[in-house]
Structure formats: structure tokens, C-alpha cells
Amino acid sequence: MSSVSQTGNTSSGMPTDEAMHRNIAQRRQRGRIWQGVLFASTTIGMLVLVILLATIINESFGLIAVQSTVDPATIADRPLEELSKEELIVILEDNLKRRVYQRLEREQPLAERDQAALLEIVRVEVVQEEVVGSWPLNETLFNRAAIEAEVAEEFPRAEIQFRSWINPDFLTNPMSSVPALAGVRTALLGTLWMIGITILFAFPIGVGAAIYLEEYATDTWYNRIIQTNIANLAGVPSIIYGMLGLAIFVRAFEPLTSGTLFGLTDPTTANGRTILSAGLTMGLLILPVIIIAAQESIRAVPNSLRQASYGLGATKWQTIWNHVLPGAMPGILTGTILSVSRAIGETAPLIVVGASTFIVTDPDGPFSKFTALPIQIYNWTARPQDQFRDIAAAAIIVLLIVLLTLNAIAVLLRDYIRKRRSI
Amino acid sequence: MTTNGGISPQDAKYALETRDMHVYYGSFRAVKHINLNVERQKITALIGPSGCGKSTVLRSFNRMNELVPSARVEGKVFFHGKNLYDSNVDPVEVRRRIGMVFQKPNPFPKSIYDNIAFGPRINGWQGTKADMDNLVEQSLRASVLWDEVKDKLKESGLSLSGGQQQRLCIARALAIEPEVILMDEPCSALDPISTLKIEELMFELRRQYTIVIVTHNMQQASRASDNTAFFLMDNDRAGTLVEYGPTEQLFTNPQDKRTEDYISGRFG
Numbered sequence: 001m002s003s004v005s006q007t008g009n010t011s012s013g014m015p016t017d018e019a020m021h022r023n024i025a026q027r028r029q030r031g032r033i034w035q036g037v038l039f040a041s042t043t044i045g046m047l048v049l050v051i052l053l054a055t056i057i058n059e060s061f062g063l064i065a066v067q068s069t070v071d072p073a074t075i076a077d078r079p080l081e082e083l084s085k086e087e088l089i090v091i092l093e094d095n096l097k098r099r100v101y102q103r104l105e106r107e108q109p110l111a112e113r114d115q116a117a118l119l120e121i122v123r124v125e126v127v128q129e130e131v132v133g134s135w136p137l138n139e140t141l142f143n144r145a146a147i148e149a150e151v152a153e154e155f156p157r158a159e160i161q162f163r164s165w166i167n168p169d170f171l172t173n174p175m176s177s178v179p180a181l182a183g184v185r186t187a188l189l190g191t192l193w194m195i196g197i198t199i200l201f202a203f204p205i206g207v208g209a210a211i212y213l214e215e216y217a218t219d220t221w222y223n224r225i226i227q228t229n230i231a232n233l234a235g236v237p238s239i240i241y242g243m244l245g246l247a248i249f250v251r252a253f254e255p256l257t258s259g260t261l262f263g264l265t266d267p268t269t270a271n272g273r274t275i276l277s278a279g280l281t282m283g284l285l286i287l288p289v290i291i292i293a294a295q296e297s298i299r300a301v302p303n304s305l306r307q308a309s310y311g312l313g314a315t316k317w318q319t320i321w322n323h324v325l326p327g328a329m330p331g332i333l334t335g336t337i338l339s340v341s342r343a344i345g346e347t348a349p350l351i352v353v354g355a356s357t358f359i360v361t362d363p364d365g366p367f368s369k370f371t372a373l374p375i376q377i378y379n380w381t382a383r384p385q386d387q388f389r390d391i392a393a394a395a396i397i398v399l400l401i402v403l404l405t406l407n408a409i410a411v412l413l414r415d416y417i418r419k420r421r422s423i
Numbered sequence: 424m425t426t427n428g429g430i431s432p433q434d435a436k437y438a439l440e441t442r443d444m445h446v447y448y449g450s451f452r453a454v455k456h457i458n459l460n461v462e463r464q465k466i467t468a469l470i471g472p473s474g475c476g477k478s479t480v481l482r483s484f485n486r487m488n489e490l491v492p493s494a495r496v497e498g499k500v501f502f503h504g505k506n507l508y509d510s511n512v513d514p515v516e517v518r519r520r521i522g523m524v525f526q527k528p529n530p531f532p533k534s535i536y537d538n539i540a541f542g543p544r545i546n547g548w549q550g551t552k553a554d555m556d557n558l559v560e561q562s563l564r565a566s567v568l569w570d571e572v573k574d575k576l577k578e579s580g581l582s583l584s585g586g587q588q589q590r591l592c593i594a595r596a597l598a599i600e601p602e603v604i605l606m607d608e609p610c611s612a613l614d615p616i617s618t619l620k621i622e623e624l625m626f627e628l629r630r631q632y633t634i635v636i637v638t639h640n641m642q643q644a645s646r647a648s649d650n651t652a653f654f655l656m657d658n659d660r661a662g663t664l665v666e667y668g669p670t671e672q673l674f675t676n677p678q679d680k681r682t683e684d685y686i687s688g689r690f691g
């Protein structure tokens with residue numbers, strides 16, 4: 001029931017007085033419901049993220065039970081830690097089966113390893129310190145008594161230790177078939193090399209194409225087709241890019257990607273399956289996203305700036321270089337950050353392009369064989385032993401740290417450009 | 424600048440002359456049959472109701488219409504006797520010699536100093552740092568902004584007030600030493616005091632430059648210009664030049680009934 005005020009005009013259809021108040025209250029109510037829905041979405045997103053992180057951290061730290069089959073006192077007269085590199089090699093020669101010794105030698109010659117690495121091998125292979133059980137962080141913290149009871153019953157000679165699977169050795173050790181010895185050095189370097197090539201390839205080409213499409217291309221039917229295709233390419237599944245990379249970079253451009261063209265043939269490189277191929281494939285994968293992001297931010301540069309520049313007798317290129325690009329750069333960098341983050345985590349294209357799953361030599365250039373962090377993680381999670389799952393979790397943390405570091409660098413760069421432009 | 428295709432200076436009475444000029448946006452004809460002679464070292468005001476094509480005519484003087492993909496100019500615009508729309512005339516040279524100040528202040532997001540130094544730099548400036556400092560100061564003095572900004576040349580051009588920004592844009596246009604300055608409603612965003620400052624500035628500049636100004640402000644046109652051109656939209660919605668003559672005459676003794684109606688505020 002709306003009472004009509006003296007000034008109120010009922011014939012116009014606009015609610016007045018009480019009806020108006022009710023209407024306003026209703027509209028506010030609707031707004032509050034939406035606010036609740038939006039808050040819920042944010043909370044769900046955050047919750048998933050927290051659970052993800054908690055799971056990874058849970059797996060990466062925890063108790064392990066170590067048991068040695070051979071008493072260290074029977075193979076050396078001093079504690080193992082005090083032995084020199086040479087003494088450790090002698091112990092390995094004396095105690096290891098030929099086959100095992102040769103395998104280790106093949107992975108990386110023993111003489112080239114340092115004392116700490118050799119000590120680990122003696123522990124694992126000779127003393128056969130074996131990790132007979134491992135427990136995640138939550139059980140470690142809340143269920144220690146039960147773990148101790150279990151170990152005491154099943155492995156009376158075993159010793160319980162706290163282990164952080166992510167540790168300096170894990171970062172600096174190469175691959176190994178023994179989880180306790182395995183590290184991510186080769187995979188980490190592989191990822192960094194690959195991302196470097198990806199950025200060098202995709203950033204200039206992507207930004208260049210965006211400038212062309214926005215500033216030079218006229219609105220013709222074929223340019224519109226190109227535009228539509230770029231938008232569609234951004235949605236193509238990554239494995240397709242892997243197949244494309246396999247066909248183009250690994251096969252067709254093999255002389256280039258394997259380095260034979262530059263006389264750099266390395267007999268161990270598996271033909272075109274090099275870091276270069278992987279980096280270029282990833283570059284193709286993120287190219288459409290970079291182009292679209294760059295186009296958006298170029299479009300967002302106000303036209304009045306372009307006019308001001310042209311009005312002073314600037315050429316098209318001077319206008320683009322001095323005003324359009326600097327204005328668009330923060331947005332272009334944001335798009336690049338997002339797409340590079342995606343490339344770091346991609347696994348499927350790398351498998352198709354032929355990343356190695358087991359190599360111990362560091363990649364030393366674009367023409368090396370390589371492995372990358374996601375491949376390593378994928379590989380480890382597929383193994384049956386519990387400890388591989390623990391190091392997979394640790395490798396995920398390394399991957400996340402790499403991601404965060406790269407993002408932080410890009411954000412700092414972006415803010416630096418923003419600040420420089422506002423003076 | 425005296426290549427075959429270039430425009431060579433001449434001591435003619437008129438800086439700009441249009442001959443039967445039409446401007447189209449796509450298939451829409453925005454202005455038609457424009458014949459307008461702009462006198463050298465005088466202030467010419469373009470007046471008329473909104474949408475009648477004043478900005479369009481102004482932009483055709485330095486080929487800024489070309490930035491609109493659909494725009495097309497027919498007819499001729501002579502600058503020192505040379506048709507600006509000849510195929511061998513470079514629009515970059517045209518804009519280098521015919522500067523422009525826009526309706527909305529549009530300083531670059533750079534320091535005040537760099538805003539002014541940009542024009543000379545991109546046009547092949549050869550002088551020293553001291554020369555540039557000097558040029559910046561001269562330009563800012565000419566646009567009556569120097570005293571307000573001399574202590575903060577390194578601060579952003581965007582940190583200035585609207586009126587100061589507009590004077591910065593004028594200083595920026597002066598720094599490349601053009602022969603003609605086109606101004607599209609330079610005072611529309613300004614308070615009366617800034618407006619007066621800019622008008623004084625225009626009188627000052629008239630000694631050296633030819634100025635064409637679009638304005639909606641009748642007082643401004645009558646007190647600050649030598650010649651006035653009055654535009655009106657025709658029945659086919661294309662703008663035409665109704666009357667053109669010395670400002671004094673046009674305002675006191677208009678020849679056309681429509682001009683009289685407009686300046687006395689009866690329509691438009």
C-alpha cells in the first residue's frame with residue numbers, strides 16, 4: 001500500500017514514498033545476496049588452494065624409519081662420515097656387486113662425485129640403510145607414539161628420524177634410481193633453460209604480431225580470419241601443440257634443433273629431442289595468449305596519446321615505440337606472466353616432444369637432452385614406492401617456488417615500468 | 424624540407440586555403456563545399472552549433488583526419504600554395520609544420536620537461552642539453568606556464584591542473600616551431616581565468632604564428648579573433664560554411680540571417 005504524497009505523481013509509474021522505500025530495500029537485499037554468492041566463490045577457491053598446499057607440504061616432511069642390514073663397524077674402522085672420498089670409493093669397489101657398481105659409474109663416474117654423495121651411496125648400497133617406512137607430516141605430529149610402536153614391532157633394528165624431503169641435497173643431486181638419493185638438479189636446470197627459450201621466442205613474436213594486428217592491419221576479411229584463428233588457437237589442448245612440436249621442431253627442423261647445423265652434434269642427444277625443441281613448442285603454446293593479452297593492452301592505450309604524438313609530427317613507428325608500447329607494457333607483462341606460468345607446469349607437450357625421464361648430466365645448452373620438473377614429478381608419482389611420492393611432493397614445492405620467483409620478477413618489472421611512466 | 428614533394432614557404436597573404444573541400448566519414452558527408460582562406464599571422468575562429476563539422480575542418484588542415492580509418496577528404500587544401508593532399512606530400516611533414524592543440528588536455532604520462540622535449544627529439548633535434556633546457560624554458564614561458572612549473576620540471580605532466588595541462592600542451596606544440604597552430608576548443612575544460620590566460624597567450628603568439636581556433640564561446644570568438652567563420656548543418660546534415668569575414672563585421676553586421684540568429688543566441 002503506497003500512500004501518495006502531495007508532490008508524488010502516481011500516474012508516472014515511478015514508486016514514491018513507502019513504495020519507493022520498499023523498492024530500495026528490495027534492491028539492496030538483492031545486492032547483498034549477490035555479495036554473499038561472490039564471497040562464497042572466493043572462499044571455495046581459497047579453500048581448494050589451501051588444501052592443495054597442505055597436501056603437498058604434508059607429503060614433503062615427516063618421519064622415516066631407517067634400518068641398516070650391515071653394521072657400519074664391519075666395513076670401516078672409523079665412523080663413515082670421517083672417511084675421505086677415496087676411502088669411500090674403495091669401500092664401494094669392495095662391497096658392491098659388479099653390476100650395481102657399473103650402473104652407478106654409468107649414471108655419473110664415481111670419481112666425479114663429492115664426498116657427501118659417495119657417503120649417501122655407501123649408506124644406501126653397502127650398509128644398506130634402507131628407508132623401511134615413511135610417514136607424512138600430520139601423522140608425525142599427532143601420532144608419533146603409534147608410529148614408534150609400529151616400527152618397534154615390525155623393524156626392531158630400525159631408527160626413527162625426521163626427514164625433510166626438500167633439502168639442499170635434493171636441489172643439487174641429479175636423478176637417481178634410489179629415492180633417498182634422487183634430486184631435481186637436472187630437471188630444475190632443464191625447466192629454466194626451456195622457459196628461457198620459450199620467453200625469448202614467444203615474447204618478441206607475440207608482441208610484434210599484436211602491434212601489427214592493432215596498429216597496422218586494416219579491417220579486412222583475411223585479417224579478421226587471422227584474428228579469429230588466434231583466439232581459437234588459445235583454446236587448443238596442449239597435447240596438440242606437443243604433436244605440432246614433434247612434427248615441426250623434432251622432425252622437420254631436426255638439423256637446427258639438434259644443433260648439427262652448427263656442427264654441435266652430441267652423440268648423446270636424441271636427435272631433435274632437445275631443450276630447443278621443447279622451448280619452441282612451449283613458445284607456440286603460449287604465443288596466442290601473449291598476442292591476445294598484448295592486443296588488449298595496446299587497445300587500452302588512450303587514442304588521445306596517439307593523436308598528441310602524431311600531432312607533433314611523429315611517425316607511426318615513433319608513436320608506437322614511445323607511447324603505445326610503454327603504455328601497453330604493464331598489461332603485456334601481466335599476460336606474459338600468466339602464460340609462462342602455464343608453460344612451466346605443462347607436461348603433456350614435453351612427453352610428446354620427447355623429454356628424457358632419466359638423465360643425470362646437466363643440460364649445458366639449447367641442444368642438450370633434457371628433463372623438466374613436471375616430467376620428473378609425473379614420473380615419480382607413477383612409481384609404486386612411497387618414498388617416490390614424498391620426493392614428488394618435494395619437487396612440486398620446487399616447481400611452485402620457481403613459479404613464484406618468476407612471477408615476482410615479472411611483477412617487480414611491471415611496477416617499475418608503471419612507476420617510471422607516471423613521472 | 425624543400426624536396427620536390429615538400430612544401431616550400433612563400434610570402435602569400437594566406438597560410439591555408441581550401442578549395443571546394445568535402446570530408447566524408449564512410450559514406451556520410453560531414454562537411455561540403457568548404458572554401459576558406461586562413462590569413463597568415465591572424466587568429467581565425469571557427470564557430471557553429473555542435474556537430475556542424477568544425478573539428479572536421481580543423482583536422483583536415485593537418486591531415487589528422489587520416490587517423491580515422493573511414494575518413495576521406497575531397498578537394499584541395501593549399502598550404503603556401505601546395506596542396507596538402509597531393510600524393511607526394513608526407514603527412515608527417517604537414518603535422519611538423521602545422522601543430523595542433525586538442526580539446527581535452529592530453530599530456531604524455533612523462534615529466535613536464537619530457538613532454539616538451541619529445542617533439543623536438545623525434546623531429547631530429549641536434550642541439551645540446553643546454554639548448555634543450557633553453558627550448559623547454561622558452562616554450563613554457565611562451566605558454567605562460569613557466570612560473571608555475573619551473574621548480575618541478577621533473578614531475579609528471581599529469582600532476583598539473585586541467586588548465587595547466589592545456590598550457591603544457593600548447594607549450595609542447597610551440598616547441599617544434601610550427602608555422603600554424605590549430606586549436607580545437609582549447610578552453611572548453613577551463614575556468615574563466617585560465618581561459619583569459621590562454622586568450623592573452625594567443626594574442627602573444629599571433630606575432631609569429633597563424634592560429635585557427637574552434638570555439639563555442641561567442642565572447643571568446645568576438646574578443647580574441649581577427650576573422651570568424653560560421654558553419655551550419657545543411658538539410659542533408661552536411662556542414663557548410665555560411666559566412667566568413669572579419670570578426671568585427673561578422674558580429675556587428677552579419678550578412679546572413681542565419682549568422683545573425685546564431686550569434687544573437689536565437690538557435691544552436
Ligand SMILES: Nc1ncnc2c1ncn2[C@@H]1O[C@H](COP(=O)(O)OP(=O)(O)OP(=O)(O)O)[C@@H](O)[C@H]1O
Pocket residue numbers: 448453472473474475476477478479480491
Ligand atoms: N570519427 C568519426 N567517425 C564518423 N563520424 C564522425 C567522426 N567524427 C565526426 N563525425 C561526424 O561528423 C560530423 C561533424 O563532426 P565534428 O566533430 O566535426 O563536429 P563539431 O562541429 O566539431 O562538433 P562539436 O562542436 O560538438 O565538437 C558529425 O555529424 C559527427 O557525427
Ligand SMILES: [Mg+2]
Pocket residue numbers: 477478479607637
Ligand atoms: Mg568538435
